Amino acid sequence: xxxxxxxxxxxxxxxxxxAKQRLQLVLVHDRSQISPGMLDLLKDEIIAVISKHIEIxxxxxxxxxxxxxxxxxxxxxxxxANGRRARGPS
Amino acid sequence: xxxxxxxITSGKGGVGKTTxxxxxxxxxxxxxxxxxxxxxxxxxxxxxxxxxxxxxxxYDVVDxxxxxxxxxxxxxxxxxxxxxxxxxxxxxxxxxxxxxDDLARVCEDLKADHDFVxxxxxxxxxxxxxxxxxxxxxxxxxxxxxxxxxxxxxRVIGLIEAAEKGPAKLIVNRLKPDLVARGDMLDTxxxxxxxxxxxxGVVPEDETILVSTNRGNPAALEERSxxxxxxxxxxxxxxxxxxxxxxxxxxxxLLKRLGRLFGADGRS
Numbered sequence: 001x002x003x004x005x006x007x008x009x010x011x012x013x014x015x016x017x018x019a020k021q022r023l024q025l026v027l028v029h030d031r032s033q034i035s036p037g038m039l040d041l042l043k044d045e046i047i048a049v050i051s052k053h054i055e056i057x058x059x060x061x062x063x064x065x066x067x068x069x070x071x072x073x074x075x076x077x078x079x080x081a082n083g084r085r086a087r088g089p090s
Numbered sequence: 091x092x093x094x095x096x097x098i099t100s101g102k103g104g105v106g107k108t109t110x111x112x113x114x115x116x117x118x119x120x121x122x123x124x125x126x127x128x129x130x131x132x133x134x135x136x137x138x139x140x141x142x143x144x145x146x147x148x149y150d151v152v153d154x155x156x157x158x159x160x161x162x163x164x165x166x167x168x169x170x171x172x173x174x175x176x177x178x179x180x181x182x183x184x185x186x187x188x189x190x191d192d193l194a195r196v197c198e199d200l201k202a203d204h205d206f207v208x209x210x211x212x213x214x215x216x217x218x219x220x221x222x223x224x225x226x227x228x229x230x231x232x233x234x235x236x237x238x239x240x241x242x243x244x245r246v247i248g249l250i251e252a253a254e255k256g257p258a259k260l261i262v263n264r265l266k267p268d269l270v271a272r273g274d275m276l277d278t279x280x281x282x283x284x285x286x287x288x289x290x291g292v293v294p295e296d297e298t299i300l301v302s303t304n305r306g307n308p309a310a311l312e313e314r315s316x317x318x319x320x321x322x323x324x325x326x327x328x329x330x331x332x333x334x335x336x337x338x339x340x341x342x343x344l345l346k347r348l349g350r351l352f353g354a355d356g357r358s
Contacts, residue, residue, distance in 0.1 A: 014273030019237050020280045027244050027284065069286045070247070 028065040032072055039063055046076055055081035093126075093204040095197050096328075097226035097255075101242030103213030105234045106263040109299060109308075111210040112140040113318065114230075116310040117325030119174035123205040126165065128197070129179035130222040131212040132188050138178050142306020143168065152180035155192045161199050170311065175204075185217045190224030197225035206328075215249055223250065229258040230290060235265055235276040244285055259290035261324065266295045267338035278335070291324035293317050294338050 013021075029035060034042075043063040050056055060079035065072050098111045108131075115127040129137035132152065138144040149164035154177075161177075168174040177196070180187060193209075200207050209226065212218025223229065229250050233243040243260070250256045262278050269275035278292050296317035302309040309318035310325075316338075323333045 016270070016273045016276055016280070019276055020284065023237055023240055023276075023284050026241060030241065030245060031248065067286075070251075 024067070028067065028072055031070075032065065032074075042074075043076075046078070050078060057081050093124075093197075093201040093207045095201070095207045095209065095225045095227045096230055097130075097209040097211055097222050097228075098230045098232060099211035099219060099222060099246060099250075100213060100232045100239070101215060101246040102233075102239045105232050105239050106293075106299075107213070107232050108136045108140050108210050109303065110230070110232050110261060110263060110293075110321070111137060111208050112308045113310040113321035114325055114328070115141075115174055115206075115208050116171065116308045117322045118206050118208075118328065119168070119171040120310065120322065121325055121329060122173065123329075124173045124203065125206045125208065126175045126177055126200050126204050128177045128193075128200075128207055128209045130188070130193060130209050131218065132179045133181065133184040134212070135179040135181040137210050138166075138176060139306060140303055141168065141176055141308060143176050143178075144306070147178050150178045150180040151193075151196060152183050152187045154196060155188060161196065185212060185221065188221050190221045193221050194225040215246060219246070219249075223253060223255055226255050229255050230261060231258045231287070232261045232263050233281065233285075234263055235270070235278070235281055237276075240276070240281055240284060247285060247287055258287055260285060260287045261291045261293060262289070263293045264295045265292055265338065271339075289335065290327060291320055292336055292338075293320040293324075294336075 043061060046063060047056065047058055047061055051058070057079040062077040064075050064077075066075050098107050098114075100107050111127055115125045118125045127137055127141065128151065129135055130151075131137075138147060143166050146166050149159040151164060153159045154161050154164045164177055166176045166178065168176070197207050209222050211222035231243050231246060233239045247256070247258050250258045260282070262281055265278065266275055270277045278289065282289055294316050296309070296315060298309050298312060298315035299317050302312065302315070309315040310321040312318045320336060323336070326333045
């Protein structure tokens with residue numbers, strides 16, 4: 001049904017898909033007890049620490065959660081300033 | 091023989107814990123098991139009316155704990171199923187009347203003569219939930235395929251793991267197959283992916299539940315109730331049978347819609 005909708009026209013995502021995505025996001029914060037604001041703070045501090053040693057693309061830094069089963073991990077994606085990307089899970 | 095103590099809980103209220111407890115109790119009793127349904131929702135007693143046993147209550151679980159009666163005196167035997175019992179909650183007290191150790195002691199006394207003790211937990215994550223969890227050998231989480239119920243279920247699953255009572259098993263209750271098909275309801279697979287727990291059963295939304303609750307005659311007793319069938323399947327899974335999970339793709343979802351398309355009536 002969902003695939004059909006997408007083939008026939010550019011309908012917005014189904015409320016089912018939206019519900020799933022919103023739940024996944026909110027549960028990451030519930031489980032880790034890290035609020036979105038705290039995540040921003042972490043990101044700023046990670047940028048500050050790494051910038052002391054390596055030149056990085058500050059605008060491209062992403063700090064996110066990823067889920068495996070009921071375990072969550074914090075993933076920092078930190079592009080280097082020269083265009084090469086360094087990826088370091090915390 | 092010693093009973094398995096299973097606590098049925100949910101986090102969010104109103105998702106069908108009591109209906110689930112009553113129907114699994116009935117379905118296990120139909121399989122010949124000796125079952126006690128214990129209402130641990132002190133102050134908000136409801137398992138009695140869902141089972142249709144409300145007129146026969148003399149004593150309750152608080153009377154047992156406080157020594158006003160013997161355990162046997164408080165237990166109500168179901169007339170339809172002689173191996174099914176209800177141990178009712180008190181309606182005039184609150185959660186503080188029963189401590190985790192009290193409930194554990196009651197369950198210990200029930201274990202010798204029964205195969206299953208099903209504890210209908212209070213909603214929430216506070217005292218009532220903690221008390222209902224204490225005697226559990228296993229935990230069943232009831233949720234609905236809906237954002238707030240799933241979020242609360244996740245919180246409760248975390249607390250159960252922290253209390254070393256896991257892994258909990260999940261029942262997805264009140265699934266509406268036609269809403270899933272048209273992309274407006276989370277499917278069982280979505281809920282499982284999000285919560286990452288083992289599935290025990292899927293129960294479709296079914297008007298026979300309302301009717302059977304009106305009458306105090308649990309749907310699991312009714313051969314033709316779809317929800318009742320799902321609860322009977324859950325009971326068989328609890329007994330170790332490998333019962334395939336229902337997909338509900340046939341009716342009333344797609345077939346009904348196809349029927350309408352070709353001008354047939356929309357009966358389910």
